[in-house]
Amino acid sequence: MxxxxxxxxxxxxxxxxxxxxxIEVENLVIDFxxxxxxxxxxxxxxxxxxxxxxxxxxxxxxxxxxxxxxxxCARALCRxxxxxxxxxxxxxxxxxxxxxxxxxxxxxxQVQMIFQDPFGSLxxxxxxxxxLSRPIRIHIPDLKxxxxxxxxxxxxxxxxxxxxxxxxxxxxxxxSGGQRQRVAIARxxxxxxxxxxxxxxxxxxxVSIRLGILNxxxxxxxxxxxxxxxxxxxxxxxxxxxxxxxxxVGHMVEWGTSDSVTQNPQHPYTQLLISAxxxxxxxxxxxxxxxxxxxxxxWTPVSKGCPFTGRCPKVRPKCHAQMPDVTQVAEDHFVRxxxxxx
Amino acid sequence: xxxxxPLLSITDLCVDYITDDGNARxxxxxxxxxxxxxxVGLAGESGCGKSTLAFSIANLHSxxxxxxxxxxxxxxxxxxxxxxxxxxxxxxSQASMxxxxxxxxxxxxxxxxxxxxxxxxxxxxxxLAEAQKRSEAVLDMVGMHASRMKSYPHxxxxxxxxxxxxxxxxxxxxxxxxxxxxxxALDVVVxxxxxxxxxxxxxxxxxxxxxxxxxxxxxGQIADRIGIMxxxxxxxxxxxEDVLSRPQHPYTQGLLRSxPTIHGPKERLExxxxxxxxxxxxxxxCYFQERCSLCEQICVDVMxxxxxxxxxxxxxxxxxxxxxxxxx
Numbered sequence: 001m002x003x004x005x006x007x008x009x010x011x012x013x014x015x016x017x018x019x020x021x022x023i024e025v026e027n028l029v030i031d032f033x034x035x036x037x038x039x040x041x042x043x044x045x046x047x048x049x050x051x052x053x054x055x056x057x058x059x060x061x062x063x064x065x066x067x068x069x070x071x072x073c074a075r076a077l078c079r080x081x082x083x084x085x086x087x088x089x090x091x092x093x094x095x096x097x098x099x100x101x102x103x104x105x106x107x108x109x110q111v112q113m114i115f116q117d118p119f120g121s122l123x124x125x126x127x128x129x130x131x132l133s134r135p136i137r138i139h140i141p142d143l144k145x146x147x148x149x150x151x152x153x154x155x156x157x158x159x160x161x162x163x164x165x166x167x168x169x170x171x172x173x174x175x176s177g178g179q180r181q182r183v184a185i186a187r188x189x190x191x192x193x194x195x196x197x198x199x200x201x202x203x204x205x206x207v208s209i210r211l212g213i214l215n216x217x218x219x220x221x222x223x224x225x226x227x228x229x230x231x232x233x234x235x236x237x238x239x240x241x242x243x244x245x246x247x248x249v250g251h252m253v254e255w256g257t258s259d260s261v262t263q264n265p266q267h268p269y270t271q272l273l274i275s276a277x278x279x280x281x282x283x284x285x286x287x288x289x290x291x292x293x294x295x296x297x298x299w300t301p302v303s304k305g306c307p308f309t310g311r312c313p314k315v316r317p318k319c320h321a322q323m324p325d326v327t328q329v330a331e332d333h334f335v336r337x338x339x340x341x342x
Numbered sequence: 343x344x345x346x347x348p349l350l351s352i353t354d355l356c357v358d359y360i361t362d363d364g365n366a367r368x369x370x371x372x373x374x375x376x377x378x379x380x381x382v383g384l385a386g387e388s389g390c391g392k393s394t395l396a397f398s399i400a401n402l403h404s405x406x407x408x409x410x411x412x413x414x415x416x417x418x419x420x421x422x423x424x425x426x427x428x429x430x431x432x433x434x435s436q437a438s439m440x441x442x443x444x445x446x447x448x449x450x451x452x453x454x455x456x457x458x459x460x461x462x463x464x465x466x467x468x469x470l471a472e473a474q475k476r477s478e479a480v481l482d483m484v485g486m487h488a489s490r491m492k493s494y495p496h497x498x499x500x501x502x503x504x505x506x507x508x509x510x511x512x513x514x515x516x517x518x519x520x521x522x523x524x525x526x527a528l529d530v531v532v533x534x535x536x537x538x539x540x541x542x543x544x545x546x547x548x549x550x551x552x553x554x555x556x557x558x559x560x561x562g563q564i565a566d567r568i569g570i571m572x573x574x575x576x577x578x579x580x581x582x583e584d585v586l587s588r589p590q591h592p593y594t595q596g597l598l599r600s601x602p603t604i605h606g607p608k609e610r611l612e613x614x615x616x617x618x619x620x621x622x623x624x625x626x627x628c629y630f631q632e633r634c635s636l637c638e639q640i641c642v643d644v645m646x647x648x649x650x651x652x653x654x655x656x657x658x659x660x661x662x663x664x665x666x667x668x669x670x
Binding site for chain 1: 562
């Protein structure tokens with residue numbers, strides 16, 4: 001394998017003005033318009049007061065059920081949806097600040113996404129070479145001619161797709177699901193991205209392939225790439241990510257180091273989530289009625305209280321009135337629940 | 343071994359897919375008995391033949407799949423030699439199926455009620471009112487309100503749709519329900535709710551389940567016995583708890599090493615090296631030889647047959663090296 005051009009030095013120089021390396025999200029609020037009202041527009045609050053940081057070479061897992069706002073976080077970081085409130089910063093720069101010099105191309109060069117479905121995220125009429133060489137041409141304009149090819153083959157080798165030359169000529173339908181997801185990862189890496197937002201990258205893959213992709217991403221992490229790992233599988237979150245945030249209806253209800261959150265869950269929702277994971281050698285646990293008989297609420301800008309009240313076995317009157325403040329459980333472990341703060 | 347006559351008895355079943363490049367044997371000499379009221383789990387990677395096996399039980403295969411050998415007996419009756427009319431009556435009233443994707447299993451332009459009533463009217467001579475009453479009762483059993491009869495599939499969440507599919511499978515009170523990855527597309531909490539419900543229903547009505555999944559943890563919670571399939575063959579079969587706690591076949595051991603756990607030690611897992619076997623070019627010996635760390639000359643030369651062992655409990659394993667490998 002010829003020498004690898006490190007993501008930080010590939011293409012243009014690193015921004016000298018950066019104060020802090022990493023992604024910072026502060027008090028992010030995102031509203032989506034509901035299309036059922038033509039004159040009096042109504043909104044749903046997809047994310048409410050979400051804050052987190054992702055450091056280079058580390059992974060943050062966002063865990064929660066469908067519709068909890070995990071993917072919306074990733075989309076906001078790619079500037080695919082506009083926040084109603086809050087600040088998103090990349091290396092200290094506000095990505096939504098119009099006076100900021102950070103163009104869409106500059107953002108895309110540093111922050112890339114991997115999607116759930118590797119069958120849908122690759123164009124079936126183009127070869128692997130096309131999928132990789134295009135982002136290289138766009139984001140690393142200094143590379144010309146053979147250098148592009150060499151860089152591309154290096155990237156393919158790096159994600160374990162060897163022999164790279166043969167893989168490059170293949171179409172997506174000639175690859176297995178796991179290989180396709182590796183191409184998707186290679187494509188994200190090829191821009192020299194420093195942060196990868198992985199939206200359920202293994203949930204569509206077969207059991208025996210999942211671990212390979214997780215281990216590959218763990219290797220990328222060692223090389224200094226930061227990950228936002230979106231998943232509903234809290235066991236893989238613990239395996240792959242240093243830190244885990246549990247989301248429920250657009251709110252972060254518990255977050256901290258993955259070990260602390262999974263081994264010592266404090267929020268009733270996290271406890272429910274962990275008890276629901278079927279594990280080899282553990283007996284079937286039965287759900288309490290409170291958990292099962294209620295629906296997930298539609299959160300709006302005027303909704304009050306804790307979103308989990310409808311399903312919470314420990315609900316008390318004040319939970320309906322006010323979202324609990326953040327309470328520190330351990331050194332790096334926080335929870336928003338009155339049950340803990342009292 | 344039980345002295346009871348099994349509800350379903352599969353002997354030496356082979357299913358081939360006829361392709362331009364040759365015949366791929368997706369199910370290869372499989373023997374499996376399911377007793378009344380028993381839950382049998384089948385696990386393995388994609389393409390190992392577990393769904394193909396399930397489809398054979400209801401004789402649902404059409405070209406290019408072809409059942410080339412074997413017998414499937416349901417209460418002594420051979421499913422494979424039934425006439426079209428006998429099959430029509432057998433399917434659903436004796437053995438029903440829950441498919442993986444509830445979204446595709448329901449008709450989007452018919453209400454839930456219509457689809458339930460349709461099943462009853464197709465199999466039994468009852469009045470429409472009676473069919474509706476039974477449909478409402480079966481919806482209630484899966485934890486849904488009777489008012490949902492008027493809903494269309496798109497108005498329901500994924501978990502509710504899966505409940506409807508289970509209700510449709512239950513409505514004729516079959517003796518066997520085949521479940522092909524029934525909760526794979528669902529969130530863990532919804533999955534747990536549905537599994538709880540299923541468990542209660544099974545206790546109440548005593549139907550047998552063939553449960554197909556790749557999630558060994560889930561299987562351990564519901565199955566009495568587990569069969570592990572690799573490249574069309576059952577490589578290990580035994581009591582669910584024993585198979586999961588003391589796996590004997592290297593493939594089962596590898597499969598169990600492929601899942602990160604919440605409570606276990608946190609270490610880098612390596613899973614199973616290599617790729618699933620290409621069924622168009624199978625080796626002479628053991629199908630797992632290329633990916634197996636215990637592989638020796640005998641494994642390359644001779645295909646191991648599935649044998650009964652006491653290790654210490656009763657277990658069927660197809661491996662020359664039983665007892666020599668260990669879960670690392």
